Amino acid sequence: MCGIVGYLDKTRSNAGALGHTVLDMLNALSCRGPDSAGVALYGDTRDGKLVVRVALASRNDFDASAAKILAAAGRFGAVSDSSITDCYLRFQIGAEVCVQPLIDAVESAEPGTEVVSLGRHLEIVKQVGSPENLEATYHVSGFQGTHGLGHTRLSTESRVDLSHSQPFWGHGYPDLAVAHNGHITNYHQLRRRYEQRGIRFYTENDSEIISIYLAIQLRAGHTLEEAFESMHRDLDGSFSCVVATDSQIGFVKDQFALKPLLFTETSDFVAIATEEVAIRSAVSGNYAVREAQAKESRIWRK
Amino acid sequence: MAEVTCEGRSIREINVAIKSHIRGGDNEITVRNPGGRHNLGVAILEPAHVTIEGSAGYYCGALADGSTVEVTGSAGWGLAESMLNGTAIVHGSAGNGAGAAIRGGAVIVYGDAAARAGVSMKGGLVLIGGDCGYMAGFMGQKGALIVCGDAGDAFADSMYATVCYVGGKIAGLGNDTVIEALSSADVEFLDATLERYLPFEIRKTKPSGKNFKKIVSGRRLWNFNQRDRKIWQEAL
Structure with a gap:
């Protein structure tokens, strides 16, 4: 049910x-x-930019995790509008990035993190x-x-x-x-x-x-x-x-x-x-x- | 003529209010703002007429004995489930298992029914004005299932002695079904039943009794017989 x-x-x-x-x-x-x-x-749409929502591993210091992830993501394009709410890091990134390498970079920047959603319109919160x-x-x-x-x-x-x-x-x-x-x-x-x-x-x-x-x-x-x-x-x-x-x-x-x-x-x-x-x-x-x-x-x- | 408003009340409070009106001698009750909530008008054992203005959720009018529950919107799963006697009328459509396991009375849906209408019915009447979904009449034991529109897949599967009538097309017959010729008594029954339960505006768009197909059990799954091994393997 x-x-x-x-x-x-x-x-x-x-x-x-x-x-x-x-x-x-x-x-x-x-x-x-x-x-x-x-x-x-x-x-x-946010000027065609991708919105990325990342669940941070709860055992870690959120701010430190976020900084590592944003640095990793920054190698793929200009990162903007980043914010942390509870265990979620949200940020936007230029629309032209290759999605899978970005996800891999974000998730390997800090063990236990997961890209919960990514898209020009989509945002998942759960x-x-x-x-x-x-x-x-x-x-x-x-x-x-x-x-x-x-x-x-x-x-x-x-x-x-x-x-x-x-x-x-x-x-x-x-x-x-x-x-x-x-x-x-x-x-x-x-x-x-x-x-x-x-x-x-x-x-x-x-x-x-x-x-x-x-x-x-x-x-x-x-x-x-x-x-x-x-x-x-x-x-x-x-x-x-x-x-x-x-x-x-x-x-x-x-x-x-x-x-x-x-x-x-x-x-x-x-x-x-x-x-x-x-x-x-x-x-x-x-x-x-x-x-x-x-x-x-x-x-x-x- | 009494009124019961659902807003701000628990289902138990709503049903207690309905029953206290009936005990007080008021047999015409209107339920307002039902909002699709479950278990409305269940287990009413008196010949009261409860009108639900709007849509009801699961098990509306279930476990009834003698009441009439009329829903002006649609109804969810298990409409009038296990009714002993009485009438349930739905102006809109009904969800899964309309009239499931009823022992008597009449379940009338002016619109369409989802899957398993009349499943395991043990008597009474289930009348669908529109189309019915997958596996309607499954394991029906007694009573009549009438579908004025089209029937879905696996229709009348593994029945005992329910008699089914379909006015439109049948997407697929279930296991152990037989299409039987209509007798004059069948035609009479269909015409009388449609006239009794469907308002003229709805009835006039439906086929007349003589244009229905009659489906009954082939009785080959009632008892195991070695020579029917193949049909048992397919059915199970």
Whole structure:
């Protein structure tokens, strides 16, 4: 039992409310899983610069770690707007950098650090605890943007820490984020196959394989629609997923419809959630909500 | 005519308020601002009519015996689950397992139903005005499942003696199903049931009784028989 949500503001008439809306939706689902909570929010572009969010290893001195990481990143381009909030270091860097060498340099600058998200629009914030704690630490309700997704976790198969929390970034693929409710039963088999190809896993959470899988599909030139379609062939188990890129948000449900997922679309917004109570408690108005069918997927562009 | 507002109240307080109105002799109750919350109007054992203005979450109208619970929005998982008798009406769509394990009464959805409508029903009626999803009617033991629109994959899988009727297309039949010719009694039952439970505006867009397909169990999974080994292997 996890709770996942997604929201797309189509009009931008309510600009500034994105973080608030996603958080309201998530709060309504916190009883489904209070182990950890997180959001992936898509803001406006910062002159095309990449925003990098790094979880610092908690045992270290944050300022000293940050200085080492910023120095390492600085070799790839001009670093700006760096800040530390709780255990996260956030900074911006020129858009032309090669992503994977930058990630490798940042993560090897200080052992135990992880690039939690990277993209021109995407920012992921997640931590152990309920969505209420997330707001108290990071004030995500103030985040302005176009679309976003969220996750509140009941851990069933791997440890509870920041790294194992969701949403997952599609490591190495800018602006890709995934929130998953379910279990991927061919996880170990797929993981072995991917590791043989040199792909790094950051966690033992089976949900991480979805973000890795989608990043591979998109990098190979497939559309998100095609990637959703092939998930039914390549992933076993139950999955209700909300997925976003810099310009899209969508969902996909497994062929057995084992996990709930509902959605609504109006001329103003798209909302996706594990339970209708999440949508109703965040967005007022007269709209119809429907549960997705088995194998159903939908994608909207911002 | 009583009103119960959900805002600022726990589910228990809402359901206690509904029941205290019923005990006080008020059998017409409107529930406002339900907000998709779970367990609304459960276990009502009197012939009261509870109208939920908006959407309900999981198990709405479940464990009922004789009540009518009407939802003007949509309903979540387990609509009217394990109802003994009574009626549940949803104007919008229903989530997974609408009418699951009911023993009697009628579960009416004007819109679509998600997966597993009428799963393991043991009597009564499940009527879906629109389409139904994956595995509707799975392991149905008794009663009738009517789908006016299209049915999803694995329809009526591994049933005992539920009788299913589909007005539209069937994406795929489940294990051990047989399509049977409609009898005049079936057509009469379908026309009478649609007329009784669907408002005219909705009914007029649906096929008439004679245009439904009837699906029943092939009875080959009821008891193991060596000569049916293959169908057992496929089913399991």
